[in-house]
Amino acid sequence: MTNSTPQRPFDVEAIRRDFPILQQPLPKGLPVTYLDNGASAQKPQCVIDKESEVYENYYANAYRGVYRFGAMIDEQLEETREKTRQLIGAKHVEEVIFTAGSTMSLNVVASGWGRRHLRPGDEILLNETEHHANFVPWQQVAAQTGAICRFIPLTDDRRLDLSRLDEVLTPKTKVLTVTGMSNVLGTINPVKELAARAHAVGAIIVVDGAQSVPHIVTDVAGADIDFLAFSGHKLYGPSGVGILYGKQELLADTDPLLTGGHMIDRVYRDRSTWAASPAKFEAGTGPIAQAIALGTAIDYVSSIGFDAMHAHEQQLAEYAHQQLNDIRGMRIYGPSLEHKGAIFSFTIDGAHPEDLAQLLDRRGVFVRHGHHCTMPLHDLLGVSATVRASFGVYNTRADVDALIGALEFALGRLRLA
């Protein structure tokens, strides 16, 4: 794998200079404090430039033209596919499929694999911390096939309770689907162990890597992951492009979600046969310039190195955790730092998350509030909404300080301080 060999020493100030959006002063001279990386990450100049380069110099449709622009596009798309293979540690480049994002990738698996393989009484193993994108598609396929959704018990701090996994992981389980990192609690799940235990009962494992792939080393072959979904836009790449990884033999046994151009082998008047993966799952014109620029984003994060990024983000998480806990009435949801990445979802007694988020915005601090597409988890937490601060590679201690200052300002305005 190439994804943990940095080409430059970690220097957060140098990294910040790569992101033009962070350079602009807001009105009243406020700096941008961007803490919504869990929703989407900002883009370095090289990614922005790459997308423009495609449109300015050699744009054409993919896999169609023999003329030079078309050939360049094909070549660059295949370069991104290969970079992605290396990033996630896949064995074969044909196992890497371009999609619109994590949501689409998970829908391909739930619908394309699930409808083909699930029978009445089969079980789908979920848990209540999953994002709706890894929840609702499985509810749908369960309703369509007669399969049953079951849930891994959680510990008091909302981690998966692996000591009770055998209660729900049985030979009836056909698929275990789990997030690599919770988008609300930041919990990092032990996917390698889960994969081994799923395989032991004959189930496949699907990993929603939307939050984990941008922040921790991913190794699908090493961890024996069957399907992995993630998005380009959370990996400092363009929006509109994502990846589905699937083991070759499973992809051969999965139906395409979309049918149409490029994905066929032969079309007759009365029937059609499919091309092999990845084309089988890439019907229609995809996000061409975005997929090419995703390759640049992968180069960018690889040049920093995942170990260095993760270490930096964990240090920030430690500092943020300390500082947040000093605020009166603060409740941070989820496990302790050793089990999580740099995502904090919290409430403050007496303050509505929507008010906090709006008041933080006045200080140039951008966070998300709401249920973060995890209504079952919020039901469990007993709150309808939380505020979420999620960190990325370019965040600093100064961003934590800005968050704390803005929270104090907000609490003053809300007459709570």
Added chain:
Amino acid sequence: MAVDLTIDELYEEFEDLADWDERCDYLIDLGFNLPPLPDEAKNEANKVHGCQSNVWLVAEMKPTQPPTLEFIANSDAIIVNGLIAVLVALFGRQTPEQIVKIDTQEVFARLGLERHLSPQRRNGLYSMVDRVRQLAVEAAARAS
């Protein structure tokens, strides 16, 4: 601060507010002064569902001649309560005919609050506007 502001008084107030920071502080003040809804009225039946904040609304047409709308609403978010105060100024004591003619988007734009009232934003506020309009339409239909 007066709790029974008219919309014209609000226009005057907002003219003196330079930017969103000042408008937001004013909305917070309005929100804190919003007449409270009794806790027992904050029930599921009165709840206007929103993705972000909740609003509870109790509204009815008073059988005055012509009938006028009377309503009390509260949110769990203070800034939304301030926006509710704006809607109370806008819709309160109006007849159904007047209510259905009010262009809330235009009023919110004039107040510089346009980004706080949109169908896409899905907070309880927009659902509340829908509910008030529906009440007015029903009352107008009964009267004709």
